[in-house]
Amino acid sequence: MTKPLANSLAAVLAALAVSAAAPSQAETVVMPHGLTVELPEGWSLDGSPEGEVSKSGLRRVQFVCESEACETTRETCTILMRSKDVEGADDTAKLRALYASPLDRYFRLRAVLRSTSKDAEIRKPLELVRMGDREWYRVETDARHNYKSGLFTETIVNGLYVGMICKTCETGEERYQGGLKILMSLKSNAAAASLR
């Protein structure tokens, strides 16, 4: 078998695999509080969809990317939920209240830099951005060599604090492609939430 033939065959096989896998692997994860996300191809749930609740009452649901591309980026994401009430009239007001004070913003920067690595940099400042159909407080860090950089986002869904942290070894301009897809797929089933 000649080399070009082998290449084209591999490409066809890959295309077949994608077209066959894509519909079947768009897995929907149903989490507590009526929240759902859709996992892109190559991503899977790490642990239970119920997640684990820490002593401070923060629920963590973890996702990990196991695709070929992720072998180098080793991207992971964690969705955080806290049922504690946030002050504010509606979700938008509550979200804005999260970082109304510069002191809170300071401690947010301190926390994300700390959880990234020593001497980490802020890649994108802490600000409100619209991603998907929601507003998020987003901050991105750039780690030093050999550490994972992070994307830290927070929003309020029906009064519930929802955070999402994605970590990657990627150092290029395009980062968190999988993570952002999960983020934008976040949906709340209020009826389901009220049933729980």
Place this chain on the structure above:
Amino acid sequence: MRTTPAFRRSEEAPPAEAFTIEVTIGLQDRIAAACFAYADLFAAARRRLLHLLIWVVLALLAMAYYSSWQESGHLGTRAFLSRFGADLLGLGGLPILVVAVPVLAYYAIQPALVRSRLKRWYRDEKLDQPVTTTYRFEPGGVAVASPRGRSVLACRRIDGLSEGPAHIFIRMRDVEDVFALPRSALSAQQIADIQAWVTSCHVGGPGTTRPFPELDTPPHRHEALLSTRFELTEEDRAVALGWQMERPGTRRRRRRGFILAFLVTALIPPLIFGFLWFLDSERVPLRYAFPLFLEMFAGTFWRYVLGLWAIIAVIILLHPWMRRRHARQLARQMQKRVQAYELEVRLYDDGLEVWQDGLCSGFEWAGFDRIERQGDHLILLRQRGEPLILPLRALDGDKLAIFQRIVDSHMGGGSHRPEAGA
């Protein structure tokens, strides 16, 4: 500091011969004398600070203990102890550090601060000029003469000798002063002479039986123009102390202190924040933190500053009352330290004398500056010495009129009338 025992009954002290020592008493000697005479009060003030710190630290520890207990999730002693230890070494321990470090620093430098305050006081009161003082030691007592006045003490008013590194102090019984003689101005022989003199001339010593003509037969052959007796009470002392607190120099420094307090408090919130930021090992780099600090100052800190300024304003308003209270407390302490003697004030043509048992002080009219009236007291200000206080109750009947007439005819200037300072 070595203190020569006042009592040496076993050995018969040789009766010291009369000798005279002339010493220039400078500012440092006056400071040393005041530090020595009031050592107990200064030490008590210093101790009080430490006690206060201990209570504050205990309260802070209790608060840290409670919060650590809450945060350790009641998971037992081990979890609590590790949490408590981590809290104390981390940010949780900072309030204790913030309180303890300045207080301990103040505690450490308090003696130096006392000396510098005394120095400022003597400078303000123009008592900082060196004065040549003659001490005439006699078997029956000591006579001290300087341009500021003249004092004669019988041996029964001499308490003993204390030796410091730079001074020897002749302590007096029931007198809130001490003779501080600088070692540098004395020869070894003179020091030995004074030591020998004190072994004989002190309360209960053989010197008390020796006659001292100057006290036994007053130098003034003629009758005093006016003579009055009174005892110095706690209230008199409080008035004198209160008067001291209102001297122009003291008021100026107080004003300056308050202005400084306003400036410093404006800097406290950013300084505390900067300090905490600096101590934090996980601190956010300044390039990210600085804009937030600016925002904090514009948004919140100025409110703290205003709050602190309001506290200072309240302190300024309450300060006159606090000063009076402090003067009363200090007067009570001082009254307790010494036995009160009946004082007799005698006015002569050439000056004024204050007599008490075994002690006489004389001041020439020329040395007086003016008289201030402070409520029920007259403060007799002298050009080169501490003022005298005379309660008006000692000048009952027509004595006040006589006193005024004598003062008018003998004191120079026009502002000396008691009413002038009322």
